Amino acid sequence: xxxxxxxxxxxxxxxxxxxxxxxxxxxxxxxxxxxxxxxxxxxxxxxxxxxxxxxxxxxxxxxxxxxxxxxxxxxxxxxxxxxxxxxxxxxxxxxxxxxxxxxxxxxxxxxxxxxxxxxxxxxxxxxxxxxxxxxxxxxxxxxxxxxxxxxxxxxxxxxxxxxxxxxx
Amino acid sequence: xxxxxxxxxxxxxxxxxxxxxxxxxxxxxxxxxxxxxxxxxxxxxxxxxxxxxxxxxxxxxxxxxxxxxxxxxxxxxxxxxxxxxxxxxxxxxxxxxxxxxxxxxxxxxxxxxxxxxxxxxxxxxxxxxxxxxxxxxxxxxxxxxxxxxxxxxxxxxxxxxxxxxxxx
Numbered sequence: 001x002x003x004x005x006x007x008x009x010x011x012x013x014x015x016x017x018x019x020x021x022x023x024x025x026x027x028x029x030x031x032x033x034x035x036x037x038x039x040x041x042x043x044x045x046x047x048x049x050x051x052x053x054x055x056x057x058x059x060x061x062x063x064x065x066x067x068x069x070x071x072x073x074x075x076x077x078x079x080x081x082x083x084x085x086x087x088x089x090x091x092x093x094x095x096x097x098x099x100x101x102x103x104x105x106x107x108x109x110x111x112x113x114x115x116x117x118x119x120x121x122x123x124x125x126x127x128x129x130x131x132x133x134x135x136x137x138x139x140x141x142x143x144x145x146x147x148x149x150x151x152x153x154x155x156x157x158x159x160x161x162x163x164x165x166x167x168x
Numbered sequence: 169x170x171x172x173x174x175x176x177x178x179x180x181x182x183x184x185x186x187x188x189x190x191x192x193x194x195x196x197x198x199x200x201x202x203x204x205x206x207x208x209x210x211x212x213x214x215x216x217x218x219x220x221x222x223x224x225x226x227x228x229x230x231x232x233x234x235x236x237x238x239x240x241x242x243x244x245x246x247x248x249x250x251x252x253x254x255x256x257x258x259x260x261x262x263x264x265x266x267x268x269x270x271x272x273x274x275x276x277x278x279x280x281x282x283x284x285x286x287x288x289x290x291x292x293x294x295x296x297x298x299x300x301x302x303x304x305x306x307x308x309x310x311x312x313x314x315x316x317x318x319x320x321x322x323x324x325x326x327x328x329x330x331x332x333x334x335x336x
Binding site: 010011012013014015016017018019021022023026027030034035036079081082083084085086087088089090091092093094095096097098099101102103104105106107108109110111112114115116117118119120121122123124125126127128131132133134135136137138139140141142150153154158 | 179183185198204253255263273274276284287288292300301302305307308310
């Protein structure tokens with residue numbers, strides 16, 4: 001259980017992981033998004049998962065409004081379909097660091113002709129190649145006392161330039 | 169355990185989840201990447217995680233070469249730092265669907281002045297707004313018999329246009 005710290009109240013990764021925080025759930029989402037899995041047996045056969053575990057996970061996803069079901073089919077909601085960029089990003093980490101035989105899948109759009117990647121994109125600078133300077137600053141949903149901590153760390157990392165005696 | 173299907177041999181999300189497949193591990197990575205957590209106590213205090221669980225998770229991350237340690241400090245390797253885009257994408261899902269008080273953090277680069285997002289980017293078209301057409305096609309690391317399945321599904325989804333008797 002999370003909850004002893006600020007996490008379950010504030011952090012969006014924590015809240016995301018309360019919905020998807022173990023591997024089967026993300027693999028079920030992968031199959032729903034990219035392998036056209038719809039029926040219980042689609043997921044079961046493709047994942048080789050025990051039926052009781054699969055039933056629990058699907059019920060959880062329905063309860064979390066990530067899927068809807070009529071009892072026979074499981075369909076993603078908008079909330080569920082919105083996981084596309086996360087799954088591409090997770091796949092590409094695996095492609096780079098855990099795919100000794102090469103990239104197993106290629107994400108495409110435009111009926112398969114164009115290749116798609118998950119990237120960090122700056123509102124001003126466009127797609128970023130160098131991610132070393134990426135940091136987290138407080139957003140509007142961060143309580144003040146926690147925001148102060150993040151901001152203090154930011155100033156430590158980027159000290160204000162020394163003041164000149166006189167401006168040139 | 170995964171392994172009864174093709175997943176642990178082929179799929180990059182599966183392999184990724186073998187490294188990071190439960191919530192504490194991703195929260196530890198979040199703290200290492202974005203909260204400057206380095207020492208055991210940094211992680212422990214920030215996450216409020218039981219020390220035995222934290223010790224197991226950190227040892228796993230060191231074993232997986234995502235972190236290195238000298239016994240006192242835990243530092244991310246390149247393999248670990250490369251999780252930035254995934255964590256931004258996961259955060260942004262939480263921001264959109266599970267942050268009733270607004271976005272808790274804002275990712276920035278350039279000393280905090282520019283806002284960064286995780287986006288799907290097409291090699292030809294640039295940043296994609298509409299992700300409905302994104303699909304997975306076989307890459308070079310996909311065994312032939314599995315590639316055939318993905319390709320068949322692709323053709324089902326995008327049937328070839330009917331041939332005309334005579335070209336105009």
